[in-house]
Amino acid sequence: MNEFFLEFKNVTKKFGESTILNNLNFKIHKGKITTILGFSGAGKTTLMKIILGLIMPSSGVVDVLGTEINHLTELELREFRRNFGMVFQYAALFDFLSSFENVAFPLREFTKLNEDEIKVKVMDLLKAVGIPIEASTRLPSELSGGMRKRVGLARALALEPQLMLYDEPTSGLDPITTHMVYDLIKETAERNAERHFTSIIISHDIHATLKYSDYILFLEKGTVVEHSDVETFKRSEKPVIRRFLEL
Ligand SMILES: Nc1ncnc2c1ncn2[C@@H]1O[C@H](COP(=O)(O)OP(=O)(O)OP(=O)(O)O)[C@@H](O)[C@H]1O
Numbered sequence: 744m745n746e747f748f749l750e751f752k753n754v755t756k757k758f759g760e761s762t763i764l765n766n767l768n769f770k771i772h773k774g775k776i777t778t779i780l781g782f783s784g785a786g787k788t789t790l791m792k793i794i795l796g797l798i799m800p801s802s803g804v805v806d807v808l809g810t811e812i813n814h815l816t817e818l819e820l821r822e823f824r825r826n827f828g829m830v831f832q833y834a835a836l837f838d839f840l841s842s843f844e845n846v847a848f849p850l851r852e853f854t855k856l857n858e859d860e861i862k863v864k865v866m867d868l869l870k871a872v873g874i875p876i877e878a879s880t881r882l883p884s885e886l887s888g889g890m891r892k893r894v895g896l897a898r899a900l901a902l903e904p905q906l907m908l909y910d911e912p913t914s915g916l917d918p919i920t921t922h923m924v925y926d927l928i929k930e931t932a933e934r935n936a937e938r939h940f941t942s943i944i945i946s947h948d949i950h951a952t953l954k955y956s957d958y959i960l961f962l963e964k965g966t967v968v969e970h971s972d973v974e975t976f977k978r979s980e981k982p983v984i985r986r987f988l989e990l
């Protein structure tokens with residue numbers, strides 16, 4: 744069994760004249776939680792969009808589970824993306840749909856489950872992320888920020904993805920809710936561990952991520968400064984990382 748979920752090989756991304764990602768080479772471990780850390784503008788979201796095939800590298804290759812995704816057609820990519828769950832910075836729920844309908848949406852769109860099966864599945868998903876039954880009929884505007892994140896996570900998990908990507912999952916949340924969201928990310932990873940569920944978190948929340956991640960990939964000005972397990976990362980002598988750790 745391959746122990747890596749994906750690999751970047753000499754990946755460069757330019758926007759016009761500026762090089763945003765500069766010849767990246769790294770592998771993401773399968774079945775683990777990796778956090779991509781870095782200051783604002785380091786290129787984290789750009790890197791995530793490349794993983795999802797939403798933008799293409801200017802040069803180099805991205806290999807996901809043995810498939811070079813930059814050689815796929817748009818149609819193949821769309822199919823391929825069903826392996827990925829995404830939780831965006833601002834939950835991005837459909838405002839006009841209840842919690843239940845938000846989670847049911849991908850199931851209606853991409854599976855042939857009948858109404859009864861959808862109901863069972865959605866209720867299971869909402870339960871797994873700690874949304875009480877009575878909140879299932881509420882609209883996103885009637886939920887707290889933390890609950891919206893939970894519904895977003897339940898929706899992202901509906902199609903049982905192999906990889907979850909979280910872009911700044913806790914921005915705008917208070918410290919208690921932040922820890923609840925990270926607990927949920929960790930629980931989700933553990934609950935799906937037997938199928939080698941892989942999680943990538945994008946964050947600049949250094950303290951929480953050191954507690955919840957297995958690996959850290961530190962990005963600075965489009966290059967990988969450090970990519971190691973958390974314990975090694977904490978001992979890094981690199982000035983930019985020391986500066987980050989001392990924040
Ligand atoms: N579509 C684009 N066209 C031109 N420049 C872009 C584009 N997308 C991103 N950039 C530039 O690439 C750099 C990295 O942006 P990116 O969004 O990847 O940073 P980030 O690490 O996610 O930052 P943050 O922590 O603030 O979200 C920035 O300088 C940004 O202006």
Ligand SMILES: [Mg+2]
Pocket residue numbers: 787788789
């Ligand atoms: Mg970003």
